[in-house]
Amino acid sequence: MNKFLAFLENRFMPFAAKLAAQKHLSALKDGIILTMPLIIIGSVFLIFGYLPIPGYADFMARVFGEHWLTKLSYPVDATFNMMGLIAAFGIAYRLAEKYGIDAITSGAISLAAFLLATPFTVPFTPEGASAAVDVAGAIPVALMGSKGLFVAMVISMLSTEIYRWIVQRDIVIKMPDGVPPAVSKSFVALIPGFVVILVVWLIRLLIEYLHAKGFFEAASIHDIIGTVLGGPLGVLGSSLIGSIIAYMLIMMLWSAGLHGTNIVGGVMNPIWLSNTDENRIAFQAGKELPNIFTSQFFEIFINIGGTGATFGLVILMLFWAKSKQMKELGKLSAGPGTFMINEPVIFGTPIVMNPLLVIPFFLTPIVLIVTTYLAMSTGLVARPAGIAIPWTTPPLIGGYLATGGHLSGAIMQLVNIVIAFFLYLPFFKLWDKMKKKEEESAGQEQQ
Amino acid sequence: MNILLCCAAGMSTSLLVTKMEKAAAEIGFECKIWAESADAVKNHIDSADVLLLGPQVRYLLGNMKKLGGEKGIPVDSINPVHYGTCNGAEVLKFARKLVEG
Numbered sequence: 001m002n003k004f005l006a007f008l009e010n011r012f013m014p015f016a017a018k019l020a021a022q023k024h025l026s027a028l029k030d031g032i033i034l035t036m037p038l039i040i041i042g043s044v045f046l047i048f049g050y051l052p053i054p055g056y057a058d059f060m061a062r063v064f065g066e067h068w069l070t071k072l073s074y075p076v077d078a079t080f081n082m083m084g085l086i087a088a089f090g091i092a093y094r095l096a097e098k099y100g101i102d103a104i105t106s107g108a109i110s111l112a113a114f115l116l117a118t119p120f121t122v123p124f125t126p127e128g129a130s131a132a133v134d135v136a137g138a139i140p141v142a143l144m145g146s147k148g149l150f151v152a153m154v155i156s157m158l159s160t161e162i163y164r165w166i167v168q169r170d171i172v173i174k175m176p177d178g179v180p181p182a183v184s185k186s187f188v189a190l191i192p193g194f195v196v197i198l199v200v201w202l203i204r205l206l207i208e209y210l211h212a213k214g215f216f217e218a219a220s221i222h223d224i225i226g227t228v229l230g231g232p233l234g235v236l237g238s239s240l241i242g243s244i245i246a247y248m249l250i251m252m253l254w255s256a257g258l259h260g261t262n263i264v265g266g267v268m269n270p271i272w273l274s275n276t277d278e279n280r281i282a283f284q285a286g287k288e289l290p291n292i293f294t295s296q297f298f299e300i301f302i303n304i305g306g307t308g309a310t311f312g313l314v315i316l317m318l319f320w321a322k323s324k325q326m327k328e329l330g331k332l333s334a335g336p337g338t339f340m341i342n343e344p345v346i347f348g349t350p351i352v353m354n355p356l357l358v359i360p361f362f363l364t365p366i367v368l369i370v371t372t373y374l375a376m377s378t379g380l381v382a383r384p385a386g387i388a389i390p391w392t393t394p395p396l397i398g399g400y401l402a403t404g405g406h407l408s409g410a411i412m413q414l415v416n417i418v419i420a421f422f423l424y425l426p427f428f429k430l431w432d433k434m435k436k437k438e439e440e441s442a443g444q445e446q447q
Numbered sequence: 448m449n450i451l452l453c454c455a456a457g458m459s460t461s462l463l464v465t466k467m468e469k470a471a472a473e474i475g476f477e478c479k480i481w482a483e484s485a486d487a488v489k490n491h492i493d494s495a496d497v498l499l500l501g502p503q504v505r506y507l508l509g510n511m512k513k514l515g516g517e518k519g520i521p522v523d524s525i526n527p528v529h530y531g532t533c534n535g536a537e538v539l540k541f542a543r544k545l546v547e548g
Contacts, residue, residue, distance in 0.1 A: 016506035030486050257527060259503040262455045332533060336462060343459035347502055348531025392458075 009256045009353070016258050019266070023098045024157055029266035031091030031156065032273065035083045039276075039388045042079030045072055046280065046387050052405035073284065080280055081141050083273070084148030088114035091156035099164050105189045106163050110156040112193075113200045117155055117221040118143050143222055146277030149270055150229045151222050159196040166192035230274075237271030240373055243293050244366055247302070251362045254307055257352035261307055269295065280386025283404060289383040292376045296384040299340075299391035300398040300409075301372045304416055306342025308361040309368055311395060312420030313345060316428045323435035326428075339392040349431070356431055360424045367423065368416050375412055382406035448478040450542045451491055452525075453511070454501030457484040463525075466535030467542075476539070492518055497546050499538065502527040521545040 019025060049072045060068045092110030096103040122140050123132040143151075166172070172191055175184035203221060210216040218224045236242040246268050253260030276294040283289060305311025314337040317330025326349075333344040351357045375381040385404030393401065395417065396410045403409030450467070454460040460482035467480050483491050485504055488511065492498060498515055500508060505524040515522035523545060529537045 013506055017509055020507055021510060033486075254503075257502050258506055259455045262504070263506070329532065336459065341459050341462075343454070343501065343503065344462070344531050344533060346531065347527040348533075350527060350531055352502075352527060 012253055012256050012258060016253060016263050019263055023095060025266040027091055027095035027098055027157075028153060029262075029269065030094040031089075032087050032270060034090030034093075035086045035273075036388070038079040038086065039083065040390055042076045043387045043389060045075045046080075046284070047401060047405070049073060049076070050283070050385075050404055076280075076284070077141065080277055081145040083145050083277060084152040085111070085114065085144045087149055088152035088156050091153060092160045095157060095160045096163070099160070101164055101167050102185070102189065105193075106160045109163060109189065109193045109196050110159040113159040113196050114148070114152055114155045115139070116197060116200045117151060117204060118148070119220050119222075145281075146274035147226070148222065149274050149277075150233070151225045153270065154225055154229070155200065155221075159200070162196045162199060163189075163192040166195060233271050234274075237268060238275060238291055238293050240370070243298075243369055243373075247298075247365050247369060248362075251308065251365055254346065255352065255358045255362055257347065261303075272298065276384070276386050276388060278386070279384060283385040283387075289385060292373055292383055294384045294386065296386075296388065296402040297372065297376075300384065300389070300393070300402045301412060301416060302365050302368050303340060303391070304368075304395050304413055304420065305337040306340050306345065307365070308342070308346070308351070309364045309416060309420040310342045310345045310351075310361075310424075311337055312364075312417050312422075313349075313360075313424045313428060314342075315417070315421060316424060320428075321432055323432050323439055325435050325439070326432050338394050340394075341392070354431075356427055357424075360427045364420050364423045368419060371419060372412060372416065375415075381408040381412045384409075448476075448543070448546060449494055449496045450478055450480045450539075451488070451495035451498045452480065452482040452501070453485055453488050453498065453507075454482070454504050455485060457482045457487070460501050463530065463533050463535065463538060466533045467539045468535070470535035470539045473536075476543075478539075489514065492520070496520055497542050498522045499542060500524040502530050 049069055057069075064071070089107040089111045093103045093107035096106035118140065120139055121134040121136050122138040124135045125132040167188065173187045175187060200221075207216060207218060207221060207224065211219045218227065237246075246264060250260035250264045253263055272293060272295040275291040276296060279289045279291050279294055303309060305314055310333075314330060314333045317326045318334060319330075321327045321330055329344065329348045332348065333342065336342065336344060346352055349357060351361045372381070376383050382403035384402045387402055387404060389398060389401050395413045399409035399411075399413035400407065401409075452460040452464060464480050464482050471478050471480070481491075485507055488498065492514060495518075497520055498511060500511060500523070502524055508522070508524055512522045523541075525538055526541070528534075529541070
C-alpha cells in the first residue's frame with residue numbers, strides 16, 4: 001500500500017505539474033472562471049423566479065403585473081446566456097497573459113472572431129406559418145450561451161495563437177520614434193488582428209459554400225464544432241461511466257495530496273457547466289431537465305464537506321473520537337467543513353498518503369455518484385435545475401436551492417452524509433484507536 | 448516581513464493566515480500575511496518577501512520557484528501536517544527561516 005502511494009506521488013506530481021504548466025488548459029480553466037460570478041448572480045434571479053411556494057407566482061403577478069417573470073429573467077439572459085461570449089474574451093485574455101502578449105487586445109480580437117463565426121440570423125416562425133424563417137440583423141442569444149461555449153473555446157485559442165505567432169515574429173506596423181507609445185501600441189494589433197478576422201471569415205465562407213453546394217449539412221462554424229466537439233465531450237461528461245472515471249482520477253490525485261478538482265477541472269468543467277446551462281434553459285421553459293451530471297451535481301451532492309465527502313468524517317471526529325488529536329481536529333474542521341472546505345481534514349488527519357483512510361476517501365465519492373445518479377434518474381430526487389449556487393453553500397441549504405427548491409435535494413444530501421459517515425466509520429475507528437494508543441504511550445514515557 | 452500564501456482558491460489558506468497572525472502577535476513579530484489563489488500570485492508577488500504554497504498545489508512549486516527566482520524571494524511548500532492542523536506558529540517559523548536563513 002505504501003509502495004502504491006509512493007507510486008502515486010512519483011507518477012502524479014510530474015503529470016500534475018505538466019498539466020498545470022500547459023498554457024491552453026490553464027487558460028481554459030482561468031478564462032471560464034470569468035463567467036462564474038456572473039452565473040451565480042444570474043442564479044439569484046433564477047431562484048426568485050421559481051420559488052416553489054404555493055401561490056407565489058399569483059402573488060408576484062398581482063404585485064408586479066403579469067410579465068413579472070419575463071422581467072425577472074432579464075438578468076438571467078445577460079449572465080447565463082452570455083457565458084460563451086464572455087468565455088471567448090476570458091480564455092483569449094488568459095492565454096495571451098501566459099504568453100506575455102497584450103492580453104486585452106487579444107481578448108477583444110477573439111470576441112470579434114467569435115461573433116464573426118456566428119451567423120447574425122435568428123429563426124422566427126410568423127403567425128400562421130408552418131416553418132421558421134431566418135430573420136437577419138440580430139445576434140442569436142442562443143449561440144452566445146453554453147451552446148456557443150465550445151466554439152468560444154476553439155476560436156479564442158485559434159485567434160490568440162495566430163496573434164501570438166505574428167507578434168512574436170515581429171510582423172507589425174512600426175511607428176517612427178516620437179509617436180506616443182500608446183498610439184504605436186494600438187497599431188501593433190492591426191496586422192495580427194486582420195489575419196485573425198481574415199482566417200475566421202474564410203472558414204465561414206468555405207463552410208457556407210460547401211453547405212450551399214450540398215456537401216455539408218452543417219451551415220456554420222457553430223454547427224460543426226457542436227457535432228465534432230460538443231457531441232463526444234457531452235457523452236463523456238453526461239454518462240455515469242465518464243463521471244466515475246473523472247472522479248477516480250480526481251480522487252487519486254487528492255489521495256496523493258494534490259488538488260485533483262483543480263487539475264482535472266480544466267477538462268471537465270466546460271462540459272459540466274454546459275450541462276448546467278442546458279438544465280437551466282429547460283427549467284425556465286418548464287420542460288423536463290435533460291442532465292444529471294451538472295457542475296452542481298458534484299459540488300453540492302458529491303463533495304459534501306469538501307472533496308471526498310468528508311463531512312461524515314468530521315461528524316465522526318466531533319462526536320465519536322477517543323483520541324485527543326482527532327477531537328481537536330474535529331473542532332478545527334467543523335467550521336470550514338460546513339462551507340465545503342476540507343484541507344484541515346485532508347492534511348491534518350491526515351488522509352493524504354495514509355493507506356488506511358485513503359480507502360474510504362477514494363470509495364465514498366464513487367459510491368455517492370452512483371446512489372445520487374440512481375435517485376435522480378428514477379425521479380426519486382429532483383435533478384439539479386441549472387441554478388449555480390456557490391460551491392461553498394452549506395449542506396441541506398445547497399441541495400434545496402440547487403434543485404430549484406425541492407426538499408428531496410436536501411434529503412439527498414442528508415442521505416449522502418449518512419452513507420459517507422458509515423463508509424468512513426470502520427476506518428476512522430481503527431485510526432482513532434492507533435492515535436489514542438500513541439497518545440497513551442507518549443503520556444507514559446513522560447511519567 | 449510580507450508573507451504570501453497560495454492555494455487553489457485562496458480559501459483554505461486564509462484559515463491558516465488568521466492562525467499565523469495570532470502566532471505573530473503573541474511573539475510580537477511585525478508582519479503582513481495574506482492568502483491568494485494560484486492565478487493571482489503573479490499580481491501579488493512583488494510585495495512579498497516569501498511565498499508559501501499549500502501542499503495541495505505543490506505541483507506548482509517548479510513554476511512558482513522560477514517566478515520567485517526572478518523576484519529574488521524564497522518559495523517553498525508548507526509541511527502538510529502543519530498545514531492540516533493549521534499550526535500557525537510552525538508555519539511562521541518556517542517562513543522566517545526561509546527569509547532570514
